[in-house]
Amino acid sequence: MNDKARILVVDDEPQLTRVLRTGLKSRGYDVRAAADGLAGFETFSDWHPDLVITDLAMPNMDGLELCRRLRAISQVPIIILSAKGEEKIKVEALDVGADDFVTKPFGIDELLARVRASLRRANAQPTNETTQRVLESGDFHVDLESRHVMVRGREIRLTPKEFDLLTYFINHSEKVLTHHTLLAAIWGGDYVEQDQYLRVFVGNLRKKLETNPASPRYILTEPWVGYRFSPNE
Amino acid sequence: MQQCWIGHQLPYNKRVERNLVNLRWAGYVGAVLGTATVTALLAPFHEQINSTTVALAFLLVVLFVALFWGSRPALLASGLGVFSLNFFFLPPLYTLSIAHPQNWVALTAFFTTALAVGQLSARAKRRAEEAEAGKREIERLYQELQAVFERASQAEALRQSEKLKSALLDAVTHDLRTPLTSIKASITTLIDEARGRTEEDQPVALDTESRLEMLEVIDEESDRLNRFIGGLIDLARIEAGELHLRRRWGAVDEIISTALTRAEPFTQTHEVEVKIEPELPVVRVDERAVSEVVYTLVDNAAKYSPDGTKIHISAQRSDDGMIMMAVEDKGKGIEPDLRERVFDKFFRATRDGDISTHQPSGTGMGLAIAKGIVEAHDGKIWIESGTAGKGTRVVFTLPIGDEEVGEGLKTPRP
Numbered sequence: 054m055n056d057k058a059r060i061l062v063v064d065d066e067p068q069l070t071r072v073l074r075t076g077l078k079s080r081g082y083d084v085r086a087a088a089d090g091l092a093g094f095e096t097f098s099d100w101h102p103d104l105v106i107t108d109l110a111m112p113n114m115d116g117l118e119l120c121r122r123l124r125a126i127s128q129v130p131i132i133i134l135s136a137k138g139e140e141k142i143k144v145e146a147l148d149v150g151a152d153d154f155v156t157k158p159f160g161i162d163e164l165l166a167r168v169r170a171s172l173r174r175a176n177a178q179p180t181n182e183t184t185q186r187v188l189e190s191g192d193f194h195v196d197l198e199s200r201h202v203m204v205r206g207r208e209i210r211l212t213p214k215e216f217d218l219l220t221y222f223i224n225h226s227e228k229v230l231t232h233h234t235l236l237a238a239i240w241g242g243d244y245v246e247q248d249q250y251l252r253v254f255v256g257n258l259r260k261k262l263e264t265n266p267a268s269p270r271y272i273l274t275e276p277w278v279g280y281r282f283s284p285n286e
Numbered sequence: 287m288q289q290c291w292i293g294h295q296l297p298y299n300k301r302v303e304r305n306l307v308n309l310r311w312a313g314y315v316g317a318v319l320g321t322a323t324v325t326a327l328l329a330p331f332h333e334q335i336n337s338t339t340v341a342l343a344f345l346l347v348v349l350f351v352a353l354f355w356g357s358r359p360a361l362l363a364s365g366l367g368v369f370s371l372n373f374f375f376l377p378p379l380y381t382l383s384i385a386h387p388q389n390w391v392a393l394t395a396f397f398t399t400a401l402a403v404g405q406l407s408a409r410a411k412r413r414a415e416e417a418e419a420g421k422r423e424i425e426r427l428y429q430e431l432q433a434v435f436e437r438a439s440q441a442e443a444l445r446q447s448e449k450l451k452s453a454l455l456d457a458v459t460h461d462l463r464t465p466l467t468s469i470k471a472s473i474t475t476l477i478d479e480a481r482g483r484t485e486e487d488q489p490v491a492l493d494t495e496s497r498l499e500m501l502e503v504i505d506e507e508s509d510r511l512n513r514f515i516g517g518l519i520d521l522a523r524i525e526a527g528e529l530h531l532r533r534r535w536g537a538v539d540e541i542i543s544t545a546l547t548r549a550e551p552f553t554q555t556h557e558v559e560v561k562i563e564p565e566l567p568v569v570r571v572d573e574r575a576v577s578e579v580v581y582t583l584v585d586n587a588a589k590y591s592p593d594g595t596k597i598h599i600s601a602q603r604s605d606d607g608m609i610m611m612a613v614e615d616k617g618k619g620i621e622p623d624l625r626e627r628v629f630d631k632f633f634r635a636t637r638d639g640d641i642s643t644h645q646p647s648g649t650g651m652g653l654a655i656a657k658g659i660v661e662a663h664d665g666k667i668w669i670e671s672g673t674a675g676k677g678t679r680v681v682f683t684l685p686i687g688d689e690e691v692g693e694g695l696k697t698p699r700p
Contacts (some may be wrong), residue, residue: 054430062465066464066467066468068465068468068503068506069464069467069468069471070499071468071472071499071503072468072472072475072499073471075475075492075499075500076471076472076475076500079475079490079491079492079494079496080490081491096562134467136459136463137459138456138459156469157464157466157467158463158466158467158471159470159471160470161471161474161475162474162478163480173340180397185321196456204645218483226356258426261358
């Protein structure tokens with residue numbers, strides 16, 4: 054964050070954009086608002102914000118389509134504002150590349166926490182991921198060549214699939230990953246409906262990584278959606 | 287097991303058989319009796335009647351037997367007819383011999399005709415029976431089909447009503463949650479500031495103006511929630527038929543001016559023009575409710591037409607003796623196919639009808655409530671294009687109430 058991080062808020066509800074603009078500005082962010090997906094996309098193209106917060110149900114262009122269009126041209130972090138009853142479209146938005154979601158009505162703290170995590174992740178993203186030999190993140194130290202994994206200074210043994218899953222998690226820390234996304238990334242497109250595979254492997258990983266697998270701190274469950282990985286206990 | 291099955295089957299078979307036997311016996315008995323009767327009736331007059339008439343009478347018997355009992359009894363009737371004709375009517379009488387060769391020809395012709403009549407009429411009877419059976423089968427199938435359709439349409443209606451219910455629930459929860467979201471975000475921002483929390487080195491800097499803005503949002507959104515809940519209650523009352531109208535004699539211009547005063551905060555950016563026909567009779571209505579209708583229409587007109595344009599309100603007597611009021615704006619207008627639907631509860635042309643606009647949309651209840659109020663007064667409400675086909679004109683009519691009293695009292699005009 055060289056100077057003020059720029060946040061674009063897209064929502065058709067003027068009162069909410071008013072509150073978010075004021076609330077986010079008071080935390081030192083530079084904020085602009087748009088009333089629908091189309092206007093949001095235009096503002097994005099002109100202004101290049103560091104983060105986009107968008108509602109799902111909007112006239113002209115909805116949040117899902119906005120996520121799709123933004124992902125086609127940019128890796129900007131996207132946070133979705135969703136309501137109960139919009140789960141299906143929320144998961145779709147995450148599948149097409151949104152990073153996180155907040156459920157309405159929300160406290161400003163919750164939103165700010167997601168904003169900080171998303172910005173942190175975006176800033177920390179290594180540009181030369183492919184040439185990297187070692188992954189260092191929070192409590193994790195992973196040697197990608199020798200496939201050695203250290204957690205809290207202790208070496209653990211992982212099967213090849215568990216190793217793939219963990220490195221994927223570490224590379225996408227703090228981001229909500231849907232079941233669909235994880236299955237497609239680790240097992241390939243044919244397995245995207247096989248939620249039980251994922252559940253078994255996440256269970257095994259937790260047993261090996263977590264201090265208390267019953268209340269996990271690293272691999273967090275996002276009910277009905279997927280998982281979120283946090284590299285710090 | 288097998289024994290039991292046979293035992294079960296036997297009575298049925300027997301019953302069918304007995305029916306057949308009865309039927310067959312009846313046919314043969316009918317053939318004998320019919321021929322005997324004709325013989326008995328005609329034999330005494332054999333000298334007066336010519337043999338062709340007798341032959342025709344026997345043919346008649348064959349025909350009836352064939353129609354009632356089928357071809358075999360008809361065959362018997364034919365045989366008996368030949369015998370009787372020969373024995374009792376053709377000379378020499380009371381012998382089976384025949385004197386004239388022409389009578390041989392007559393007898394053969396009779397027998398052939400009798401056989402043909404018997405066979406043909408029996409066949410016709412069978413056809414008729416088959417057709418009857420076919421008709422019954424078709425009727426049965428039709429009834430079955432009808433029952434199936436009925437069940438299917440009931441299920442469909444149920445599903446539609448469930449779908450509608452869930453769509454309404456979605457609309458209601460959305461409208462309740464939206465103001466709540468703004469309220470919660472504002473309040474948590476203010477709470478954070480009050481606590482002076484600086485999580486992750488982020489200073490909270492709310493100036494007086496921002497603080498006031500948060501409080502304003504909370505205030506406005508609470509009002510919005512309250513309005514929405516009030517609307518829900520009105521709608522529920524209208525739907526339950528419990529809109530208790532307090533009808534009193536009231537002046538149309540007062541009703542309109544009350545509504546305009548209430549709507550003033552929204553109409554300041556528009557030019558409001560009121561035209562009330564002079565000498566308009568007083569009306570027996572619930573003034574508050576009708577004023578609410580006018581307010582809703584004026585509010586909508588202001589909301590969905592550009593600033594600086596004209597909103598025209600008029601009241602006059604219609605041709606059928608009702609009071610007709612109209613509110614017209616110079617906005618985008620409403621597509622003809624949406625003009626009925628905008629009166630549906632929770633329908634919003636700006637959102638559901640895909641009219642692109644950045645104007646804030648309402649609750650989707652105003653027009654539904656207005657329609658409920660107008661119809662409770664036995665009036666009508668509809669939408670048409672504005673003057674010169676531009677903008678929207680919402681018109682509603684109200685019966686004056688009691689005609690005699692209505693004529694007697696004129697609107698007092700200042």
